[in-house]
Amino acid sequence: MSWSILFAVGIWPVAWFLWRALQGEANAVIAVGSMMIGTFGGLLFLVSQIYMQTTEFGVTTQRIIFKSGVISRYTNEIPLSSLENVNLHQSIFSRIFGYGKLEINGSGGSGVWTPPVQDPVSLRAVISEARIATEAAPRFMARPRHIDQAHNNDRRSSSRPKPNRPTV
Structure with missing residues (x-):
């Protein structure tokens, strides 16, 4: 309000x-x-x-987070990669005073309603930019390397002599 x-x-x-x-x-x-x-x-x-x-709403580089509650806590997170749409809701009264609500929907889940925020158009633009940055970021996958145990043992053995152990 x-x-x-x-x-x-x-x-x-x-x-x-x-x-x-x-x-x-x-x-x-x-x-x-x-x-x-x-x-x-x-x-x-x-x-x-x-x-x-007691209400927190944030946009990070990876997700949108909504937390609310005094005694019990409600938390909802939507990864930016699964974000489907962001809807803006403003009545004539809220347009005059410059506030509104956003409905944010992720794939396969329920939507999140933001609390009334000032300048919701800018918040919508920030979410859109974060989503575009997430989609444009390069995806790195670690490839497993083949480690040749014999090669590693050879290197160790060539640098240090093996101790003499008596055979029984």
Whole structure:
């Protein structure tokens, strides 16, 4: 949630009531209504802050990671190599305030919804660039080498003489 919404829902009614009280125009109905709306706004702010502080979203060179939770933990990782699509969801209101959500789908798995992020178009571009960089990276495979044990033993034996062992 944006700060302006939380301010409008939580702090503005309380400030409005205090202003009316200072002018001597406040009554019990206005006081109760303002305090209820202010309490609702404060709880909404608290819940959104807990969610924001306990949610992590990251893009690495190998995968996309999403973690959330306070008491229990939910983690979802999508390798960039199996990323299928990234969908952008913005309402008219979220476009005005410059935030949105991304739905990220990997092959054969469930999608991940990002928390509301500021400038989701840039995040989508970062994910796209990371995906392209992962696809363009050279793939190295280690090839097993054949080790000639006889050759290695010959080298050891030529550099050091064998100790004389008595035969029984």
